Amino acid sequence: xxxxxxxxxxASMFICIFLGPKFIDFMRExxxxxxxxEEGPEGHHEKAGTPTMGGLLILLSITVPFLIxxxxxxxSLAVLGTALASGAVGFIDDWTKVTHRRSLGVSGRYKLLAQxxxxxxxxxxxxxxxxxxxxxxxxxxxxxxxxGLLYPVLIFLVLAGSTNGVNxxxxxxxxxxxxxxxxLLAYTAMTFITTGQEDLALLSACLVGACVGFLWFNSFxxxxxxxxxxSLALGGxxxxxxxxxxxxxxxxxxxxxxxxxxxxxxxQVIAFQRFRRRVFLxxxxxxxxxxxxxxxxxxxxxxxxxxxxCSAIGFTLxxxxxx
Numbered sequence: 212x213x214x215x216x217x218x219x220x221x222a223s224m225f226i227c228i229f230l231g232p233k234f235i236d237f238m239r240e241x242x243x244x245x246x247x248x249e250e251g252p253e254g255h256h257e258k259a260g261t262p263t264m265g266g267l268l269i270l271l272s273i274t275v276p277f278l279i280x281x282x283x284x285x286x287s288l289a290v291l292g293t294a295l296a297s298g299a300v301g302f303i304d305d306w307t308k309v310t311h312r313r314s315l316g317v318s319g320r321y322k323l324l325a326q327x328x329x330x331x332x333x334x335x336x337x338x339x340x341x342x343x344x345x346x347x348x349x350x351x352x353x354x355x356x357x358x359g360l361l362y363p364v365l366i367f368l369v370l371a372g373s374t375n376g377v378n379x380x381x382x383x384x385x386x387x388x389x390x391x392x393x394x395l396l397a398y399t400a401m402t403f404i405t406t407g408q409e410d411l412a413l414l415s416a417c418l419v420g421a422c423v424g425f426l427w428f429n430s431f432x433x434x435x436x437x438x439x440x441x442s443l444a445l446g447g448x449x450x451x452x453x454x455x456x457x458x459x460x461x462x463x464x465x466x467x468x469x470x471x472x473x474x475x476x477x478x479q480v481i482a483f484q485r486f487r488r489r490v491f492l493x494x495x496x497x498x499x500x501x502x503x504x505x506x507x508x509x510x511x512x513x514x515x516x517x518x519x520x521c522s523a524i525g526f527t528l529x530x531x532x533x534x
Contacts, residue, residue: 212409215280216399220416222276227268227424235428235435238262243309245436261433264305265425266441270298272421277414285340287410290451293333294418297374297447300325301439316439323371329447330367337366337454348457350532366450369459374446376469379476379495381442384433385426386497386511390468390518391445392422397465397522398452401529411455418448431508461529467521468514472496 238244244260274291281287304316337343345362346355358365381387399415402408422445428434437445446469453462463470475496482490491499500510 212412213403216403216409216413216416219276219280219413220399220420223272223417223420224424225420226275227272227421228427230268230271231424231428231435234265234268235262238264238435245438261436263309263436263438264302264440265429265435265437266298266301266305266439266444268435269421269425269437269441270295270444272424273414273417276420277417280413282410284410285336286408286455287414289333289336289341290411290414290448290455292336293329293370293451294444294448296329296332297326297370297450298440298444300329301441301443304443305438305440326371326374327367330370331363333370333451333454334363334366338362341455343455343457346457347460348532350458350461350528353532365459366454369453369462370447370450372473373450373453373462373466373469374443376466376473377446377449378439378442380469380472380497380514381437382495383497383501383507383511384431385429386514387442387445388422388426388429388437389511389515391449392419392426393515393518393522394449394466394468395419395422395445395452397526398449398456400526401456401458402452404530405456405533408456411452414448415452418445431511458525458529461525464528465522465525467525468518471517475499 239262242260243262243264245263273294277287277291300317300322304322307316338345344355345358347358347365348355377387377391380390395415395418399412399419402411402415425435425437425441429437449462449466453459453465458465472495475491476494478490479494482488492502493499497510497514501507
C-alpha cells in the first residue's frame with residue numbers, strides 16, 4: 212500500500228505540473244483574472260488580472276489518481292466528496308467575481324448555508340456508513356466526550372472553520388498551498404500509521420501532491436491563484452480528514468497556522484468594534500507583516516515554518532494517543 216500512496220502523490224503532482232501551463236493559458240485567454248480588493252495592501256494591486264480558479268486544476272489532479280488507485284471506501288469517498296462540494300461553492304464564488312469583474316462574490320450567508328448542507332451530508336456518511344461514534348476525542352488525555360445531537364454541530368464548526376481558515380490564509384503567493392500541503396502531509400502520516408485507513412492515506416497523499424504541483428506555478432511571483440475554488444476545497448478536505456480520523460479538536464494544533472490567521476481577523480474585528488482600535492496594521496496577520504516591510508517571501512517561508520511546527524506537534528500527540 213505504501214507504493215500506491217507514493218504513486219498517487221507523485222501522479223497528482225505531475226498531472227498538476229503538466230496541465231498547469233495549458234490551464235493558465237486557457238484562463239488568461241478568457242481574461243478570468245483575479246480582482247484585488249481596494250482596501251488591500253498597495254503592492255497587491257500589481258497582481259490584478261493574474262489567472263484565478265486554479266482550484267479546478269488542483270481538484271482534477273487529486274481526483275484522477277485517487278479514483279484509479281482507490282479501494283472506494285466510504286471513509287475516503289466522504290472526504291473527497293466534501294472537498295469537491297466545498298470546491299463547488301468556491302467555484303460559484305469565483306465565477307461571480309470574474310463575470311461581474313469585482314472582488315466580492317457570493318455573500319457569506321449563502322456560503323454558510325451551503326456549508327451547513329455539506330456538514331449534514333458528512334455527518335450522515337460518518338455515522339451511517341463509516342459507523343463513527345458521535346464523540347469528541349481529546350487525544351492529549353486519551354478521553355472522549357459523548358456529543359449526541361451536538362455531533363453535526365461540531366462537524367459544521369470544523370468545516371466552516373477549516374474552509375474559512377484556508378481561505379483567509381490565501382493572501383500571499385503560495386502561502387495557502389504550502390501550508391495546506393504541510394497539514395495534509397501530517398494527515399498522510401497519521402492515516403498511514405493507523406490500521407484500516409490506507410485509503411485515507413492515499414487521498415491525503417494525492418492532496419499533498421496536488422498542492423506541491425500547484426506551488427510550481429503559485430509560488431512567488433504567482434502565475435495563477437487557487438481562488439476560493441481551491442481554498443474552500445482544501446479546507447473541506449482537511450475538515451473531512453479531521454472528522455474521519457476523529458481529530459476535530461487536535462486540528463486546532465495540526466492546522467495551527469490557519470487558526471492563527473483566523474484569530475487575527477477575529478481579534479481585529481472585536482478590538483475595532485469595541486474600542487475603535489486596531490491590534491494589527493491589517494488582518495489577516497500576514498498583511499500586518501507586509502505593512503511592517505517584511506518581504507513576501509520572508510513571510511511565506513516563516514509561516515510555512517510555523518505550519519510545520521504545529522503539524523509536527525499535532526502528529527506527535529496523535530501518535531502517542533494511539534499507542
